[in-house]
Amino acid sequence: MKHNKEAVGVTRDQTIPNQTATTPRRGPPSISIERLIDRLTVLSQITATPGEGITRLAFSPEDKRGRELFITWLTSSDLSVREDQAGNIFGRAPGKDPGAAPMLLGSHLDTVPQGGAHDGALGCIAALEVLTVMSEAHLVPACPVDVVVWADEEGCRFGGGFLGSQIFTHTFPAESLARTDGEGVSYADALQSWGLDPLRVETSGTRTRGYLELHIEQGPTLERLGIPVGIVQGIVGMVGLELHLEGRAGHAGTTPMDARSDPLLAAAEIALACEAMAQVAGNDTVATVGTLRVEPGASNVIPGACDLSVDIRSGSEAGLQQAERGIRDAIDDVMQRRRIRGRVNETLRLPPIRLAPRMQDALSHACSRAGVPIHRMHSGAGHDAMILAHVTEAGMLFVRCRGGVSHNPAEYAAPEDIRTGTQILLDAVIQLTDAAPAL
Ligand SMILES: [Zn+2]
Numbered sequence: 442m443k444h445n446k447e448a449v450g451v452t453r454d455q456t457i458p459n460q461t462a463t464t465p466r467r468g469p470p471s472i473s474i475e476r477l478i479d480r481l482t483v484l485s486q487i488t489a490t491p492g493e494g495i496t497r498l499a500f501s502p503e504d505k506r507g508r509e510l511f512i513t514w515l516t517s518s519d520l521s522v523r524e525d526q527a528g529n530i531f532g533r534a535p536g537k538d539p540g541a542a543p544m545l546l547g548s549h550l551d552t553v554p555q556g557g558a559h560d561g562a563l564g565c566i567a568a569l570e571v572l573t574v575m576s577e578a579h580l581v582p583a584c585p586v587d588v589v590v591w592a593d594e595e596g597c598r599f600g601g602g603f604l605g606s607q608i609f610t611h612t613f614p615a616e617s618l619a620r621t622d623g624e625g626v627s628y629a630d631a632l633q634s635w636g637l638d639p640l641r642v643e644t645s646g647t648r649t650r651g652y653l654e655l656h657i658e659q660g661p662t663l664e665r666l667g668i669p670v671g672i673v674q675g676i677v678g679m680v681g682l683e684l685h686l687e688g689r690a691g692h693a694g695t696t697p698m699d700a701r702s703d704p705l706l707a708a709a710e711i712a713l714a715c716e717a718m719a720q721v722a723g724n725d726t727v728a729t730v731g732t733l734r735v736e737p738g739a740s741n742v743i744p745g746a747c748d749l750s751v752d753i754r755s756g757s758e759a760g761l762q763q764a765e766r767g768i769r770d771a772i773d774d775v776m777q778r779r780r781i782r783g784r785v786n787e788t789l790r791l792p793p794i795r796l797a798p799r800m801q802d803a804l805s806h807a808c809s810r811a812g813v814p815i816h817r818m819h820s821g822a823g824h825d826a827m828i829l830a831h832v833t834e835a836g837m838l839f840v841r842c843r844g845g846v847s848h849n850p851a852e853y854a855a856p857e858d859i860r861t862g863t864q865i866l867l868d869a870v871i872q873l874t875d876a877a878p879a880l
Pocket residue numbers: 549560561594656
């Protein structure tokens with residue numbers, strides 16, 4: 442099969458710099474950007490939609506092939522491989538004290554439909570590169586270090602997401618196993634078809650020394666600032682609302698404007714209120730109306746009912762509360778003014794998650810040593826790190842991605858930025874695991 446590397450956002454070109462030229466003399470050993478990009482490219486060729494982005498839905502045949510390939514890489518780096526009953530893969534370097542609590546490094550290999558080559562895959566391959574380079578440099582960590590592939594992070598097939606990390610941390614709602622995909626296959630069935638039983642997960646995430654995840658930013662901030670990496674200090678809290686608005690359907694030609702009760706106009710005002718309230722709340726607060734359904738939906742009928750969603754996110758609890766209060770007040774006001782009946786249902790409420798200061802400090806020291814500006818930021822998207830943060834000290838490093846584009850075949854991160862990010866991850870891991878030369 443002819444494969445177009447440019448189409449999946451992975452290129453190996455002449456712009457990869459000579460590593461030795463930029464390696465600090467007494468810093469950590471150098472990662473191999475060539476090996477890393479080669480792996481990213483090979484993995485990106487495993488997709489259900491060749492030429493149209495990367496599609497490895499969780500527990501699909503492509504997901505299985507991607508995982509099998511990754512396991513061969515873990516094995517070739519002399520890591521001992523284990524898979525738990527949730528489908529999480531662990532590749533372990535034993536360290537000086539194999540009985541000590543392990544440090545975890547990882548991300549996910551599943552993708553959204555027609556996604557990009559870097560979301561998740563980059564974090565797994567960078568984690569593997571870190572352990573590979575440490576082994577090649579005969580640097581032995583004081584504790585075991587695991588490269589982890591979390592199962593079903595994206596949640597595209599069954600909804601929800603974060604299955605593997607939630608099961609690992611014992612935060613997975615068991616009733617979710619009854620969820621079904623578009624073809625009626627349940628979560629539990631999909632796991633069982635792979636010989637997995639999530640109710641029998643034998644590992645406990647509570648005995649963990651810490652977790653670090655490298656991930657593309659999936660937003661435009663680093664590119665706007667001209668900085669290759671960002672240290673994630675927290676993951677935004679989220680509030681989800683679903684609104685059902687009822688007015689009075691009528692003839693679009695015969696009903697005077699002052700005799701109408703139009704729920705679509707109410708929805709339009711609510712959408713504008715979301716924009717305004719997010720701006721007032723500050724703290725990087727954002728609010729989005731992402732769905733809108735109008736009934737009966739005819740060009741010559743004043744709408745009779747309207748359903749819409751509101752998604753509010755903020756890095757601070759105060760910002761989240763202020764925006765939600767403002768939006769709810771606006772909804773009440775608009776409904777009263779426009780004589781609209783209806784209801785507001787809450788569909789999601791997650792508090793902001795703060796990532797561990799110790800992990801942020803290790804990453805910022807590594808940035809300083811690499812001569813890279815230190816930029817701390819919030820993640821507007823959910824990641825496995827926010828699940829791990831419930832049971833251990835978790836940290837994340839973002840790598841700049843072109844145009845902030847993700848969940849899209851055009852997703853792209855420059856090899857030089859990937860090299861910088863992975864080098865910083867390596868330095869942080871050496872610090873955090875007290876890695877020292879083998880005697
Ligand atoms: Zn991801």
